[in-house]
Amino acid sequence: MKKKLFCLSLSIFPFVLQYAQDSLEVQKISPIIEQQDSKVRKPFFQREWVKMSTAPVLLFGASGATWGERKNIREIRNRYIPTFKVGYDNYLQYAPAATVYGLKLAGVKGRNNIGRATLSYAASIGIMAVIVNSLKYTAKVERPDGSSKNSFPSGHTSMAFTNASFLHKEYGVVSPGYSIGGYGAAAITGLGRNLNNRHWISDVLAGAGIGILSSELGYFFIDKIYKNKGDNIGMLADLEGNGNPSFVSLKVGSALSTTNFLKESELTDKKEVGFEAGIEGAYFFSKKWGVGGDFSFSSFPINPTRFPLDGDIGSFDITTESLGFLNFGIGPYFSHEISDNLNVVLKATAGYSSGASGKIFVKSEIFDLPTDEFQVAEYKPSSSFRWNTGAALTYKFNPELGVTLYADYNQTQSSISYHFNDIIQNDQDMADNLNNDISREKIEYMSVGLKLTAYF
Numbered sequence: 001m002k003k004k005l006f007c008l009s010l011s012i013f014p015f016v017l018q019y020a021q022d023s024l025e026v027q028k029i030s031p032i033i034e035q036q037d038s039k040v041r042k043p044f045f046q047r048e049w050v051k052m053s054t055a056p057v058l059l060f061g062a063s064g065a066t067w068g069e070r071k072n073i074r075e076i077r078n079r080y081i082p083t084f085k086v087g088y089d090n091y092l093q094y095a096p097a098a099t100v101y102g103l104k105l106a107g108v109k110g111r112n113n114i115g116r117a118t119l120s121y122a123a124s125i126g127i128m129a130v131i132v133n134s135l136k137y138t139a140k141v142e143r144p145d146g147s148s149k150n151s152f153p154s155g156h157t158s159m160a161f162t163n164a165s166f167l168h169k170e171y172g173v174v175s176p177g178y179s180i181g182g183y184g185a186a187a188i189t190g191l192g193r194n195l196n197n198r199h200w201i202s203d204v205l206a207g208a209g210i211g212i213l214s215s216e217l218g219y220f221f222i223d224k225i226y227k228n229k230g231d232n233i234g235m236l237a238d239l240e241g242n243g244n245p246s247f248v249s250l251k252v253g254s255a256l257s258t259t260n261f262l263k264e265s266e267l268t269d270k271k272e273v274g275f276e277a278g279i280e281g282a283y284f285f286s287k288k289w290g291v292g293g294d295f296s297f298s299s300f301p302i303n304p305t306r307f308p309l310d311g312d313i314g315s316f317d318i319t320t321e322s323l324g325f326l327n328f329g330i331g332p333y334f335s336h337e338i339s340d341n342l343n344v345v346l347k348a349t350a351g352y353s354s355g356a357s358g359k360i361f362v363k364s365e366i367f368d369l370p371t372d373e374f375q376v377a378e379y380k381p382s383s384s385f386r387w388n389t390g391a392a393l394t395y396k397f398n399p400e401l402g403v404t405l406y407a408d409y410n411q412t413q414s415s416i417s418y419h420f421n422d423i424i425q426n427d428q429d430m431a432d433n434l435n436n437d438i439s440r441e442k443i444e445y446m447s448v449g450l451k452l453t454a455y456f
Helices: 002-010 012-028 031-037 048-067 070-080 095-105 114-139 155-171 176-195 201-226 428-434
Strands: 247-257 273-284 289-300 305-308 315-320 323-337 342-355 358-363 373-381 384-398 401-420 438-455
Touching (some): 070 201, 095 114, 095 155, 095 176, 114 155, 155 176, 155 201, 176 201, 247 401, 273 323, 273 438, 289 438, 323 384, 384 438
Antiparallel strands (some): 247 438, 273 289, 289 323, 305 315, 323 342, 342 384, 358 373, 384 401
16 A cells, blocks of 8 residues: 555656646637537536646645655655655756747747736746745645755645646647646656655645646636636637547556566565556557557565474564566557547557565564564566556546556566675575575566546
8 A cells, every 4th residue: 555655656747637638628618619608517527617626636635645654655765766866856847837938939829928928827826836835834844854844845846837737728729749748847847856855745746736726726817807718719729639549648556466476586475466557658640550658667565474493482484575667668559449438449568677676584583683673685686578468448538538447468587686694695505505596587467457548
């Protein structure tokens, strides 16, 4: 459960894609059509206030869900990338807003002229600043690096998502690519704040929600002043994509091993059950065929193995930290539309799998140690070729958004090397038998879960 919550740090991008794609429909409706349809009761998920509030509500909910586990989530970061420190998040947060003004100065038509766009942007920034600073200096949450007590919410992330929403509002109606790029930059900014150990994951998720909400409120008030949805909205309302089922999606699911991952190492005799999370997307050149790829993280907790000791002095357990893999693959995708609301996709990808290092402990009540355990070895899976095939069935709420049930089969082979501690190295018999041991393990598993799918 704790590791599953860590995947929410990657959920920012697909959740806001849901918001971006849905709210494009709001922007494309001309004032005349709005007046004609004002008396028609729309389905719940097509109502304007629902579309505008979906992403903030999801992000605030995710922030609350991770609050009690934020320290445990940080431990996963500390295990895999403890020395990560890159300052790109200080600058990338401004990239979407800079893009808006660059496009306008270049003469590219957006939703509004530069004057009204600036007024809407200023209102959004003002609302965001009030919300963020009010919370920062009343909540007084300590940063994960201990530098100050103004961690919640993340100001960088709030600024990044306000700027991304600004780009989406002004140019998302021209092309969904602007929205995807803007929210992608904002998501990477938020992830950077977490990886740089400057914010808890709950700070980042709340900051993303505040940024989107502030932009919605800023545009809402300015639109009321002008009494319309934008200077150029009628001119741009007819621009559409190519109509093919290109998509970006977030996936979260269970990973069910079909082999014992540590059979050769003899560290467990069980098949493991873990989880998988990641981002997947594909661009379709026609209604049927396209090319795509996925970037995912899979983790498999290893059950401890118990060994009895001679006599009546008890037993000891060998505990192995979970096996973790970063996976990337690319390949052909095939799509078939069953009906207006149902779509099936088949895929076959090939790529790369990189394993994370871990530790092995021996634990027993006979040890005079605070935790009754001590570390005996470290392990490191080698990077290896990985292939993947799968099928997915999507139910579309509307042409831009759907929920997907997926099932994938994954296979790779990894050589796991073990390096034992100084005590074992200094024992000649044990060192000869154990040190520098390498086991070649077959990694095969099925992953089954859900995706939140945004079409473009």
